[in-house]
Amino acid sequence: MAPVYLAMKNSKLEPIVIATAQHRQMLDQVLGLFGINPDFDLDIMQERQSLSGLTSRLIQKLDEIYAANSFDATLVQGDTTSTFTGALVSFYHKIPVGHVEAGLRTDNIYNPFPEEVNRRLNGVLSTYHYPPTESARGNLLREGVPSDRMIVTGNTVIDALLWTIENKAGATSSFREKFGLESGQYILMTMHRRENWGEPMRNVMLAVRDILDSMPEMKLVFPVHLNPVVRETVYPLLKGHKRVILTDPLDYLPFVSLMEKAALILTDSGGIQEEAPALGKPTLVLRETTERPEAIKAGTALLVGTDRKRVFQETIRLLTDRSAYERMALASNPFGDGKASLRIAEHLELVLG
Template structure:
C-alpha cells in the first residue's frame, strides 16, 4: 500500500510527523509531499522530526493570493499524484494545501483520509479560508479521523455516515509527548537562551487574517493596560513576519519595557516557551490543543472557535478581541479561575492518535 501525506505548513508538519513514523513502523509505504505553503517554519519542523520529503513543490512566491496559490497547487500536486499512483491520500486540517490534496485525490479517484476532521465554527468566513476548506475536504473524504466527540457530532449532523467517522484524538498531542520525552534538556536551554527561565510571563500569539489591524490593536491595548498595573509580569510575543502584524504590535507597545518581542519560533523553541509561561493568549488553534497538556490556561483571542472542547473542559476561555474583555479576563485569572483552568483535563488526546490512524489503514490493506 502506497500512501501520500500531503501538507505544506508548520502546524501540518507537526501533526503529520507522528503519522508518518507510525505508517513506516507498520510497513506501509508512506511518501511525503510538501507544498512549501510555509517556507522556513515548515523545514524547521521537518528537521526536528527528521522527516525527509519525497517531493517539495516550493509553491510560495511573493504577492501570491489564494486563487493563484490554489491553481498552482492543483497543477503541481496532480502531476505527482499521477506519476506515483497512490493507493491512499492523507491530508490534515484545513489549509489550502490540505484542500488541494483532497481535491486532486478526488479528481484521480483516490480515497482520501482527513486527519483532524469535523472542526466547525459555523461561519465560512471565520476563520478564513480554513472553515470553508475543512467543509470542502469533508465532502471529498473517504474517512474522517475526528479528534473528539464534538467533531464526530458535527459530522453526523452534516449527514456523514457514522461508519466513516473514527474518533482518534489529535496527533498534535502525540508530537508534544514525543518532544517532552526526547528533548527535555533542550527545552530548558531554550528558556535560558531567551532569558525567560527566571521570569513570570504571559505568552501571546496572534496571526489570523481576521485579527490583523484593529482587532489586534484592541487586544494589545487591553494587555498593555493590565501589564502596566502588574509590574511582576512580562509579555513574550513571537511576532508573525507579516508587516501588518508587526506594525500593530510596534504601534501599541511602543515605550512599554516589559515586552520580549521575538521572531517566529521553531517548534521546539515554541514548546519550551509555552512550557515556561504563566498562561497563554492566542488565536491559534494548535495552541488551544497543546496548552492543556502543559497545564497552561488559555485565553482565546477570537469571536468563534472550532475547538469548543477546550472551552467545555475548562482549559480555555473564548474572550474575543475587545480591549475591555481582554483586560477583564486577565484580571479574572488572578483568582481561583487560574487553578481551575490549569488543572483541567486535556480533551484532545492521549498520545495514541497516530496508532489509531495507522491501524485503520493497515486493516484496509488486508
C-alpha cells in the same frame, strides 16, 4: 502530521511526503526535528500571496505529481489551503482521502477564514475521517458522513507534543534562559488569523500594553507571524516596550519550551488550544468563535474575543485570582492520550489491505 509519519514508518505502510511549503520557514525546522525528508517539496510560498494565487499554484503542482505517481491513498490534516487542494487533486485522480483532525466546525463560513470552508469541503472530499473528539464526530454525522467511515482518534498534536517533551526534554530549558525568562513570570502570545487583521489585532495589542502596565513584574513573549500585514500592526504598538520580547516565529522545540513554563497563553491559534491543556496552561482565545468547543466546555480555555477591555479584564483576573487560575490549569485535557497517530496508521493498514 509528524507523529502520523513516524507511526506509518513503523507499520506496513509506505509514507510518501509531499511538502507544499506554504510557510517555508515554519516547515523546515519541524521536518528537521522529527527527521522527515520530503519526497516532494513544492516550495510554493510567495510574499503577500493571495488565496486565489496560492490555490491555483498548489492545484497545478500537485496535479503534476499525482499524474506521474501511483498512490493508494492521500492523508491531509486540518484546514489549510494545502489541505483542501491536496484533497481536491486526490479526488480528481480518484484516490481515497483520509482527513486527519476532521469534523471541527464553527458554523460560520467567514470565521475562521478561509479555514472553516476548507475543512467543510474536506468533509465532502474525504473517504476516511479521523475526528479528534466525539463532538467532532457528531458534526460529521449531522452532515451525513457514514459512521463506518470514521474513527475518533484524539488529536495528533498531542502525540507530537508528548513525543517532544519525552525525547527533547534536555534542550528546552536553554531556550528560556536565552530570553531571561523565569517560570510563571511571562505571558506567551500568538496572533495571526486573517479575521483578526487590522482593528481587532490593534485592540489586542493595546490590551497587552494595559496588562503590562498593571502587572509590572510580568513579561510578554510574542513570536510574530512573518506575514507583513500582522507585523505592520504588532511592531508599531509593542516594539520598544522593555518587558515585551518580539521574535520571529519560533521553531517547534523552543515554542514547546515557552509553553511549558508560561503563566498563561493568549492566542488565536487552533492547535495551541489543544496543546496548552496538556501542559496545564490556561488559555485565552482571541477569537469570537472556536472549532474546539471541547476546550471551552472542559474549562481549559476561554473565548475572550478581541475587545480591548475584555482581554485586559480576563487576563488580569487569571493573574490575580488563584482559584480561577487553578480551575483552568487543573481541568482535564479533552484532546487525547497521545496515541492518535497509531490509531490512524492501524486503520489505514486495515482498509488498504
